Amino acid sequence: MSTTTPVExxxxxxxxxxxxxxASTAAKEGLSSRWGSAAALVIAVLWTVPTVGLLISxxxxxADVKTxxxxxxxxxxxxxxxxxxxxITGSDVNLATYFVNSIVITVPSVVxxxxxxxxxxxxxxxxxxxxxxxxxxxxxxxxxxxxxxxxIPLLTLYVDWGLAGRQAPGGGFWTVWLSHSIFxxxxxxxxMHNFMREIPGELVESARIDGAGHVQIFTRIMLPLLKPSxxxxxxxxxxxxxxxxxxxxxxxxxxxxxxxxxVRLAELAGQRGEDWHLLSAGAFVSLVVPVLVFVxxxxxxxxxxxxxxxxx
Amino acid sequence: MTTPDKLIQMVIACALFFGVMAVILLLxxxxxxxxxxxxxxxxxxxxxxxxxxVGLLYPAVxxxxxxxxxxxxSESVGFDNYVKIFTDPSQVKVLRNTAIWVVLCxxxxxxxxxxxxVLVDGSRFERLAKTMxxxxxxxxxxxxxxxxxxxxxxKASDQTQxxxxxxxLQAIGVDTYRFLLTEPWxxxxxxxxxxxxxxxxxxxxxxxxxKAIPTEIIEAAKLDGVGGLKMFRYITVPSIRPAxxxxxxxxxxxxxxxxxxxxxxTGGNFGTSVLANEFYTQxxxxxxxxxxxxxxxxxxxxxxxxxxxxVRQMRKLxxxx
Numbered sequence: 348m349s350t351t352t353p354v355e356x357x358x359x360x361x362x363x364x365x366x367x368x369x370a371s372t373a374a375k376e377g378l379s380s381r382w383g384s385a386a387a388l389v390i391a392v393l394w395t396v397p398t399v400g401l402l403i404s405x406x407x408x409x410a411d412v413k414t415x416x417x418x419x420x421x422x423x424x425x426x427x428x429x430x431x432x433x434x435i436t437g438s439d440v441n442l443a444t445y446f447v448n449s450i451v452i453t454v455p456s457v458v459x460x461x462x463x464x465x466x467x468x469x470x471x472x473x474x475x476x477x478x479x480x481x482x483x484x485x486x487x488x489x490x491x492x493x494x495x496x497x498x499i500p501l502l503t504l505y506v507d508w509g510l511a512g513r514q515a516p517g518g519g520f521w522t523v524w525l526s527h528s529i530f531x532x533x534x535x536x537x538x539m540h541n542f543m544r545e546i547p548g549e550l551v552e553s554a555r556i557d558g559a560g561h562v563q564i565f566t567r568i569m570l571p572l573l574k575p576s577x578x579x580x581x582x583x584x585x586x587x588x589x590x591x592x593x594x595x596x597x598x599x600x601x602x603x604x605x606x607x608x609x610v611r612l613a614e615l616a617g618q619r620g621e622d623w624h625l626l627s628a629g630a631f632v633s634l635v636v637p638v639l640v641f642v643x644x645x646x647x648x649x650x651x652x653x654x655x656x657x658x659x
Numbered sequence: 660m661t662t663p664d665k666l667i668q669m670v671i672a673c674a675l676f677f678g679v680m681a682v683i684l685l686l687x688x689x690x691x692x693x694x695x696x697x698x699x700x701x702x703x704x705x706x707x708x709x710x711x712x713v714g715l716l717y718p719a720v721x722x723x724x725x726x727x728x729x730x731x732x733s734e735s736v737g738f739d740n741y742v743k744i745f746t747d748p749s750q751v752k753v754l755r756n757t758a759i760w761v762v763l764c765x766x767x768x769x770x771x772x773x774x775x776x777v778l779v780d781g782s783r784f785e786r787l788a789k790t791m792x793x794x795x796x797x798x799x800x801x802x803x804x805x806x807x808x809x810x811x812x813x814k815a816s817d818q819t820q821x822x823x824x825x826x827x828l829q830a831i832g833v834d835t836y837r838f839l840l841t842e843p844w845x846x847x848x849x850x851x852x853x854x855x856x857x858x859x860x861x862x863x864x865x866x867x868x869x870k871a872i873p874t875e876i877i878e879a880a881k882l883d884g885v886g887g888l889k890m891f892r893y894i895t896v897p898s899i900r901p902a903x904x905x906x907x908x909x910x911x912x913x914x915x916x917x918x919x920x921x922x923x924x925t926g927g928n929f930g931t932s933v934l935a936n937e938f939y940t941q942x943x944x945x946x947x948x949x950x951x952x953x954x955x956x957x958x959x960x961x962x963x964x965x966x967x968x969x970v971r972q973m974r975k976l977x978x979x980x
Contacts, residue, residue, distance in 0.1 A: 383778045386774070387778035387779050387788065394855065394859075395791050397823075397855070398794075398798075400809060400810065401805070414821070447662050454669055455669060458677075462676070462677075466680070466703045467703055467704045467708075470703035470704045471704070476697070482704070486707070489715045490966065491959070491962060491963055492715050492719045493916055495935060495958055495959075498955070499948065499952065500725075517668045518668060521672070524672060526714070528710065533711065560690070560699075561687075561703070586796075592918070592922065593918050593935075597939075609799050612805065613801050613923045616923050616924075627805075630802045630805045633802055634797075637798065641796070642797075
């Protein structure tokens with residue numbers, strides 16, 4: 348996959364010094380520049396070729412994909428959309444259904460934790476109450492809990508509450524929505540709290556003097572100012588949920604009605620490992636959305652990453 | 660459920676959630692008195708506290724307790740599950756694999772990310788070059804595994820190859836190789852996939868730190884006649900030390916929990932299982948629930964010190980910005 352979209356504007360804009368001689372350019376001058384460029388080129392090619400190979404294969408006819416290497420397209424070009432047709436609508440693979448599931452899973456799993464985290468981050472940053480700092484540290488500390496440790500008891504709770512299974516309200520989606528929301532919260536609250544503390548205290552003070560309550564300050568001052576930060580975390584959470592396999596496997600519990608693309612693809616890779624025309628097209632069906640979100644949201648994404656939003 | 664049904668469920672869920680939140684905000688909006696403020700605080704904090712307590716705290720404590728129970732969670736077995744993890748040959752292999760992953764992944768990804776960040780810095784193609792390394796971050800680990808399974812594809816030596824690597828081997832006249840099936844090297848080929856995904860993350864963080872090194876330091880070093888590799892070794896690397904540590908520890912944590920790659924590429928067969936995959940297999944496939952809980956707890960125990968160290972370094976890194 349290659350794209351000419353600007354990379355991480357934020358980094359370039361915020362961090363780049365105008366001086367041409369950064370430490371690394373100086374270092375590079377010493378490393379013979381020709382060898383340096385060659386090494387960079389080799390890495391870049393190694394990082395791109397695997398994806399390009401699969402992308403090309405997804406457009407080749409089934410017989411070609413299975414019998415000749417994708418690099419032979421140069422001598423024998425023939426392209427078709429058959430593979431995409433059979434993975435998206437073909438009754439045996441039917442990725443369209445799973446695509447819908449992925450969307451249905453992802454939207455609430457982003458909206459719910461982002462909202463809850465922003466609200467509680469506001470309380471931790473700008474409201475006075477007893478035990479505030481202790482509570483904040485406690486929530487932050489919960490980041491250390493790997494999701495594996497929580498899965499079985501959480502699943503038992505869902506079953507006891509009647510949230511799991513086909514007959515459950517929401518058709519079984521609630522278990523996945525709730526799990527993703529819960530797992531996102533500690534990091535989300537911590538990040539939103541940091542972003543919120545960057546807003547000058549005088550702004551909040553003067554609003555209070557003018558008689559604004561917390562709800563007004565939150566909705567009229569904080570939310571508009573925090574839009575970029577909220578976008579940064581939302582993109583992170585989006586990619587995390589869309590690309591997740593483990594949470595979906597465990598909490599959708601093999602119920603294909605509510606399983607996302609990743610679960611179906613992992614299954615295909617296991618059962619039909621030699622059907623490369625299906626696997627290649629299937630992989631790209633699942634990649635399209637996150638890559639688009641990533642490319643258009645790169646500015647926010649890098650900002651979030653530099654702020655430490657890398658889920659452990 | 661049909662597609663419209665699902666979409667309706669999604670809309671209902673979001674509407675329900677926003678409705679509840681809006682009602683909370685509206686109801687508490689007018690409160691000004693001292694006790695009113697307390698209600699406001701509760702309204703803002705309670706949803707998060709409730710979810711975290713029920714969804715993280717309670718389950719974590721329960722799992723640690725269950726790690727001392729038998730497979731159906733009915734009787735206590737003391738430390739037997741843990742003894743099994745450290746003595747049973749197949750479990751010891753899981754530990755060995757996990758150790759290899761945790762040593763190699765962070766080191767390789769950071770090294771490649773660092774070298775690449777230095778090499779492309781200030782070049783004409785910097786943006787494009789960075790995107791190429793960065794893009795795998797957006798791809799799911801399932802997708803990444805499929806991409807690489809295709810690279811590793813195996814056909815017998817006398818047949819036409821469709822995998823790049825075996826085609827290369829064939830071209831130079833070497834027997835084709837079962838990259839994902841041949842123990843013990845298959846673990847290394849799985850690690851390559853994760854390094855491929857993580858190097859872009861390392862590069863981005865490190866590149867930002869490199870650009871933030873004060874020019875005075877570099878100029879001063881140049882006046883003293885420092886250049887080339889020496890500059891890299893004595894100025895660049897020490898200057899970005901906190902960022903290097905954050906990157907190394909962050910990738911270590913992610914590596915300890917790596918599941919999707921092993922699951923998709925080999926299913927944990929052929930001696931490639933790691934802790935997170937073994938946790939899933941034992942808990943949800945073999946129904947060895949006590950052992951599964953012990954494996955989960957072990958991940959917790961291993962991750963704990965790295966996370967604490969990571970957070971401390973992150974604070975330092977933020978302080979220097």
